[in-house]
Amino acid sequence: MIVSDTKWTPELSLGGARSKYEALAHAIREGVLTGQLQPGAQLPPVRDLAFRVGVTPGTVARAYRVLVDDRVLVAGVGRGTFVADRPAHIPPGLTEDIAQNMAPSLLADFHVEQISPGYLVSPRMPDMGQAALMARVLAEVAAQPSQLLMRYPSRTTDAGARAAFHAVLDLDAVGPASVEDIVLSHGGQNAVVMIMQTVLHGPAPAIIVDELSYNGFRSAAELCRAEVFSVPWDDEGPVVEVFAQLVRQHRVQLYCTAAEVCNPTTRATSPARRAQIAAIAQRHGVHVIDDDCYSRTQRVGPSYRALLPDLGWYVTSPSKSLTPSLRIGFAVAPQTCARALVRTATGHSFGVSQLVCHTYAHVMAAPELPGIIAAVTKRISQDVASAVQVLDGYDLAWAEGAPFVWLTLPSPWRAGAFVDAAKTYGIVLKSAEAFVQRDSRMVHAVRIAVNGEVGHAEFHNAMIQLRGLLDAPPARIAV
CATH class of the missing domain: 3.90.1150.10 (Aspartate Aminotransferase, domain 1)
Structure with a gap:
């Protein structure tokens, strides 16, 4: 390798099954480990290195991304890509003296994620005081009686969290619901999976998702061995004729959507279109999951749960409004289905831990x-x-x-x-x-x-x- 300021050029070894970007990442990593690339050294711009090595800019960008993710490099929008300013084997957040006394297996697991300014793949919540609030609440929860730290969860131990959620639930949008209609989950995605496992039946169940929609719906369907069909949208939401045809043709059991904020398009289904889709679902016995994890400042209309008292499910979590680290989600079941969902949740994990439930309840009660x-x-x-x-x-x-x-x-x-x-x-x-x-x-x-x-x-x-x-x-x- 040759290192002269940013005129660094690696020698690529493309033997075996190694791809070009993997070979380039390996060469850069070797340069760091051998000291040829010193901490703080700036790497060549993507296009320059691509020209020198004879690969595409996309190959270089992918190699840089892998090494940024591994904390070997750091990148900043408009500033360039640099060798990390600490030894590559020590994760950020640890001092060297502590790291030297840690078992290698523990050291490998300990890291503090570094997010570059250009990471715009998934939303990241800004810390506007919720981290300090969580830290204080966790200390308060830890001081609770020892039973909190020693017992399995149950519908009794999660009652406080369900009550705290019910207190802020918009019943005009969600429809009539009691605390007993609420079932806790380990986040919104877990709630979707549990609902699917509760309502889907038969050897080859079918579900509908929106043509452009949250990929977690498809992942959950795959876990439940369900076939997925997509419905296109017009200016008001799902195309009614196509939706009805899919329901009839494939005997669809479940429709997964986000009526308020479609992820990724941000569009909402109009109230009139929701009523049309709900009428078809009611006629054919199709359950509807309405994912409300992303919400608008002002709602557009009622959720499908309000429109379908016997078939509508409402799902949300504090991940997109407070913090994703508090792994708790909420499914508001149709009043006739709550017990069935409780059985599914119990079979999953016996429920959400008392530590998480008490933390959520305390956070929701905080005046700040x-x-x-x-x-x-x-x-x-x-x-x-x-x-x-x-x-x-x-x-x-x-x-x-x-x-x-x-x-x-x-x-x-x-x-x-x-x-x-x-x-x-x-x-x-x-x-x-x-x-x-x-x-x-x-x-x-x-x-x-x-x-x-x-x-x-x-x-x-x-x-x-x-x-x-x-x-x-x-x-x-x-x-």
Whole structure:
């Protein structure tokens, strides 16, 4: 290898089954371990190194991304890529003297995640005081009687968390619900899986998802061995005729959707369309999961649970409004189905631990919580407003309160090419491909998620970089 300022060039070994990006990542890692690349050294720009080595910029960007994820390199939007300023074998957050006294297996597991300013794949909640609140509450919970630390969970031990959630539940939107209709889960995704396991039956159950939708629905369906069919949308929501045809043709048992904020498009199903879909579901006995983990500042209409008292399920969690580290979710079951869902939850894990339940209940009762949530919402809105301002003129969709925006790409950009080009600037996005089924039509769009773990100025700068890509696509794309 040759190292001269940023004129570093690796020698790639492409033997065996190693891909080009893996070979490049290995070469860079070797350079760090042998001292040829010193802490703080800047690596060549993606395009420069790609030209020298004879690979594509996407290959270099992928290798850099792997090493950033492994904490060997650090990257900043507009600043470049650098060798991490601490020994590669010691995770950030540990001092060297502590690390030297830790067992290797423990050291491998201990790390503090570093999020680069350009990480815009999934929303990251800004810390507006909830971390300090959680720390204080955890200390209070730890001082509770020892039974809290020594017993399995049950419907009795989680009653406080269910009551705390019920106290803030919008019953006008969700429909009549008692504390007994609420079932706890280990996050919203876990609630979706448990509902599927409760209502799906037969050797080959079928479900419907929206054509562009949260990929967790499809993952949950795969776990339940269910076949998935997608319904396209028009300006008001799912196309009624297609939805009805799918229900009849495949004897669909369940429809999974997010009526208020579709992830990733941010669009809402109109109240009139919800009523039409609910009527079809009622006629054919189709259950509906309405995922409300992402919510708007102002609701558009009632949830499917309110429209379908016997078939509608409402799912949410504090992951997108407070913190994802508190692994708790809530499923509000139809009044006739709550006991069945409780049995499913008990079979899963006996329930959510008392520590988590008590922590949630204490957090919800904290006097500073409303101010914290308001500050989180304000910060998210600030970043979304920045994206809307900088990307003005392009086809952008957003919803007040949702921590992401949906960018439909102009010609000649394709989603994959745009994602790869953004990576060369240290910006990581999620392509539309992640939100559709494999055999669905091609959609050239990307989701830009708010990264609340970095400063607003850094997020704004990332938007400026994306604007530059949109305004001037590379020649190889434009031809």
